[in-house]
Amino acid sequence: MAHEQDENKVPEALVSNEITTLTAAVKDESGTAILTGGRVMQIVKEAEKSNTLSKDFFDLQIQFAIHAQRITGLELGDVLLRYTCLYRRFSLPTPPDAQNPEWKHFVAQIKSSESLGELAYNYYLGTIKKGPETPLPCFSYHYEWPGTICLHFANNDKSEKGPLSDEQMPERIAELRGIFTEVKKWYPEATTVKSPPSWIHAMPKMLRLFPSGPTQNLEPVNNVLDATSTWGQFLNRKKEVRKDVAQAFLEKIQKAKTEDELMASFPSQAFTGQCDIDVMYKFFGVA
Numbered sequence: 001m002a003h004e005q006d007e008n009k010v011p012e013a014l015v016s017n018e019i020t021t022l023t024a025a026v027k028d029e030s031g032t033a034i035l036t037g038g039r040v041m042q043i044v045k046e047a048e049k050s051n052t053l054s055k056d057f058f059d060l061q062i063q064f065a066i067h068a069q070r071i072t073g074l075e076l077g078d079v080l081l082r083y084t085c086l087y088r089r090f091s092l093p094t095p096p097d098a099q100n101p102e103w104k105h106f107v108a109q110i111k112s113s114e115s116l117g118e119l120a121y122n123y124y125l126g127t128i129k130k131g132p133e134t135p136l137p138c139f140s141y142h143y144e145w146p147g148t149i150c151l152h153f154a155n156n157d158k159s160e161k162g163p164l165s166d167e168q169m170p171e172r173i174a175e176l177r178g179i180f181t182e183v184k185k186w187y188p189e190a191t192t193v194k195s196p197p198s199w200i201h202a203m204p205k206m207l208r209l210f211p212s213g214p215t216q217n218l219e220p221v222n223n224v225l226d227a228t229s230t231w232g233q234f235l236n237r238k239k240e241v242r243k244d245v246a247q248a249f250l251e252k253i254q255k256a257k258t259e260d261e262l263m264a265s266f267p268s269q270a271f272t273g274q275c276d277i278d279v280m281y282k283f284f285g286v287a
């Protein structure tokens with residue numbers, strides 16, 4: 001997918017002088033970096049989960065599951081597992097597993113529950129954990145042997161402006177420069193950077209953070225329905241449901257007669273992409 005930015009280097013105006021390394025982001029009380037790479041990625045993702053979501057977000061997914069059940073004929077518990085991110089929002093160990101005892105406990109209560117939305121939301125509220133006090137970055141990564149860096153994004157931005165706003169661009173770029181500085185030092189053998197499937201690659205405001213080459217290579221893939229990488233498109237920066245987008249989606253799923261029509265109701269499709277790591281080193285000025 002093409003976008004407007006054709007430079008090989010990040011525009012100077014967007015660069016902050018400070019390089020935020022991921023290790024620096026998670027320090028102990030004495031200020032010493034305590035965690036690195038993939039472990040930081042876990043914490044960054046957990047921190048995003050600790051920001052309480054609204055019940056609307058759960059209601060929206062449940063509506064989708066009810067229509068998925070109407071079309072597929074599957075049990076409601078199964079469609080909730082496969083087509084919503086409830087399992088992950090309950091902070092259960094991934095990948096989603098129908099036999100997980102806590103998930104089974106939740107599913108067992110569905111039939112007797114007067115409001116599935118209330119049940120799911122209360123279950124979620126009971127399982128969210130308090131995140132770390134330390135401000136955490138939005139970008140993180142994990143290393144996939146034998147040479148791939150997988151980038152992740154989570155909204156841990158505490159500003160009013162939003163993580164992808166013009167004002168927060170220097171922060172995001174500093175995070176990305178920090179990542180690639182760290183990667184070059186610790187994983188010099190890495191050759192490739194990969195973006196796991198997500199709706200977020202459809203956002204021009206995300207794409208402008210990266211060089212145009214890799215973003216031109218983005219591949220459309222099926223939405224991953226049990227994850228935020230699909231459902232996150234209904235949230236705004238404050239973790240509220242984007243009402244107009246959700247309303248248009250609800251109207252479409254009510255009319256859907258096939259699974260394909262149901263899947264086509266999402267406003268954004270997921271994309272994935274990968275590129276040579278040297279392109280990123282050059283773009284972010286990592287020598």
Ligand SMILES: CC(C)(COP(=O)(O)OP(=O)(O)OC[C@H]1O[C@@H](n2cnc3c(N)ncnc32)[C@H](O)[C@@H]1OP(=O)(O)O)[C@@H](O)C(=O)NCCC(=O)NCCS
Pocket residue numbers: 153154155161162163164165197198199200202203204205228229230231232233234235236237238239242267268
């Ligand atoms: C990413 C996120 C912070 C964006 O929220 P936000 O900043 O409030 O977004 P806004 O609704 O203000 O949209 C910002 C801009 O992107 C545009 N936009 C939003 N969704 C879009 C989409 N699906 N496709 C294209 N453009 C989109 C908006 O039109 C807006 O453009 P403008 O500023 O020129 O008007 C929010 O969706 C979020 O936190 N989602 C959950 C995290 C997530 O999805 N993670 C997935 C990780 S794999």
